[in-house]
Amino acid sequence: MTRYLISFNDGAMDHIPGDEMPDVGKASHAVIQEAVAAGVFVFGAGLERQRASVVATDGFVSDGPYPETKEVIGGFVVVDVTSHEEALRWAAKIADACRCAQEVREILPDPETDAMLRQADRRSA
Template sequence: MTQYLISFDDGAMDHIPEQDWPDVGKASHAVVREAMGAGVWLFGAGLHRQRASIVATDGMVTDGPFPETKEVIGGFSIVDVPSREEALAWAARIAGACRCAQEVRELMPDPEHDAWLRRVGR
């Protein structure tokens, strides 16, 4: 199977009225439970709205993102599915629950990670 990153930009959910957040939470958790039940869910999370720290290859830490950064991830899910079409279908479910568009990108294969998944029974 292939792993996909399904994500949305920080601020993509800003249009949701405060009183709707409990419903959004219930809907998004329902999709996560559905993905878990289908055996395709690997991990996901929303990210706190904050400035990121950038760690350079020499270990130096600076505040980021840099001004030229146009978009910052606000949340993500990682699914392991047999096709891009299935990843797009899960993204559509997530988009409906979260009330915002989702970006879908295929993750590069990693044989060591795949071996670990087999060891833990995935």
């Protein structure tokens, strides 16, 4: 299985009238519940609308994002699926529920981190 980041930009849902947001929330949660039931949901969240803090390699903290950044992530879902096509199908469901386009990117596999997570899961069980 391969993990994919499905995300949308901050402000992508600004076109939705406030009185319709509860319906968007219900539709979005229904898709997430479907992903959970299908065993592909890893994690997801909306991000607070605020300026990010950027921590440099020397530990210096500044307000972000970087000046050349035009868009920042407004929310995301990580799915673990068998193919890019399956990730696109989940993204289409999320796009429909959220009423905004979704970006789909493959997450690079990291066997060492995966092994650490499995070990941590065994300790907490």
